[in-house]
Amino acid sequence: MIQRRKSRQIMVGKVAVGGDAPITVQSMTNTKTHDVEGTMAQIRALEEAGADIVRVSCPDVESTQALKAIVQQSNVPIVADIHFHYKRAIEAAQAGAACLRINPGNIGSAARVREVVQAAKDYGCSMRIGVNAGSLEKDLMEKYGEPCPEAMVESALFHANILRDHDFHEFKISVKASDVFLTVAAYTALADAIDCPLHIGVTEAGPLRNGTIKSAIGLGNLLWAGIGDTVRVSLAADPVEEIKVGFDLLKSLGLRHRGVNIIACPSCARQGFNVIDTVAKLEERLAHIAKPMSLSIIGCVVNGPGEALYTDVGFTGGGAGSGMVYLGGKPDHKLSNDGMIDHIVELVEAHAAKL
Structure with a gap:
């Protein structure tokens, strides 16, 4: 069992982050925020995929003006992503953002950060201090010469102290880098230095496959060590894929x-049906089920019965165009390969309805 790091708990809207709350999964829209209809369509898609929190970028006045309507229509808390202009953060707080994400290296002076803190206090939103290796403060770059864990942690703690000096404690921190080793080292050091919740992620991880692999390595290491209270997988892909990968990471650990957690063999010459095609179709047709359960799809009797012992529903391929259906780990009935997908979907949906 993974022993999670003990952290303070904060609220992002109605969603608890840190403490004993479940690790939350979030993503970010890539629509123009002032396009309320387009942005809401993407937020709803993320909600359907299971997103606990959604972040939207607020680079200009048009975006913060649209934020109020977005917040009112969203069923999940909205985080306003702020870069460079502290006034956008104040406007976002006024518009009802559940959380303000600021990058200390970009937002300006300590005085401006203090103004943002006051707005967060006035309008009841939390904050995320977002430190990125690619945008560290100039003085830290001069001091350390290059992005390094020490510089990132120093930046994070400096700005955390500003918040605490103003009696503001509803904040979380991220120290992201595109380099997996730098990311893990920075978060590991930060986890020992402060008790606030940590938002973890490998920033700018890359396209779907490569970015998923990098994120699995980096976030997997952190989560295994008990570090991380909320997760964002940064992919150059449909934001919905970030939510899927995030949940898959947490599920794996x-x-x-x-x-539905589908356990499937890679297939070989022994398979009694087309495993790869069957699993792809089942994954698509079962995507709407949110309740946790397991399904094993194994091509032959070598490993199929053993895997089925530990899954809610299972199917093992046999000979003569049919296989065996397992329910609750026990053989239940034979099933022809013809129509097997429809039947398995019905069985899974029926089991999920009982949960």
Whole structure:
């Protein structure tokens, strides 16, 4: 069992982050924020995929003006992403953002940060101090010569102290880098230095496959060590894929379960049906199920019965165009390969309805 790091708990809207709360999964829209209809369509898609929190960028006045309507229509808390202009943060707080994400290296002087803190206090929103290796403060770059864990942690703690000096404690911190080793080292050091919740992620991880692999390595290391209270997988892909990968990471480590966990063999010459095609179709047709359960799809009797012992529903391929259906780990009935997908979907949906 993974022992999670003890952290303070804060609220992002109605969602608890840190403490004993479940690790939350979030993503970010890539629409123009002032396009309320387009942005809301993407937020709803993220909600459907299971997103606990959604972040939107607020680079200009048009975006913060649209934020109020977005917040009112969203069923999940909205985080306003602020870069460079502290007034956008104040406007976002006034518009009802659940959380303000600021990058200390970009937002300006300590005085400006203090104004943002006051707005967060006035309008009841939390904050995220977002430190990125690619945008550290000039004085830290001069001191350390290059982005390094020490510089990132120093930046994070400096700005955390500003918040605490103003009696503001509803904040979380991220120290992201595109380099997996730098990311893990920075978060590991930060976890020992402060008790606030940590938002973890490998920033700018890359396209879907490569970015998923990098994120799995970096975030997997952190989560295994008990570090991380909320997760964002940064992919150059549909934001919905970030939510899927985030939940899959947590599911693989037993930290959180959502949806159908499909256990499937890679297939070989022994398969009694087309495993790869079947699994692809089942994954698509079962994507709407949010309740956690397990399904095994194994091509032959070598490993199929053993895997089925530990899954809610299982199917093992046999000979003569049919296989065996397992329910609750026990053989239940034979099933022809013809129509097997429809039947398995019905069985899974029926089991999920009982949960």
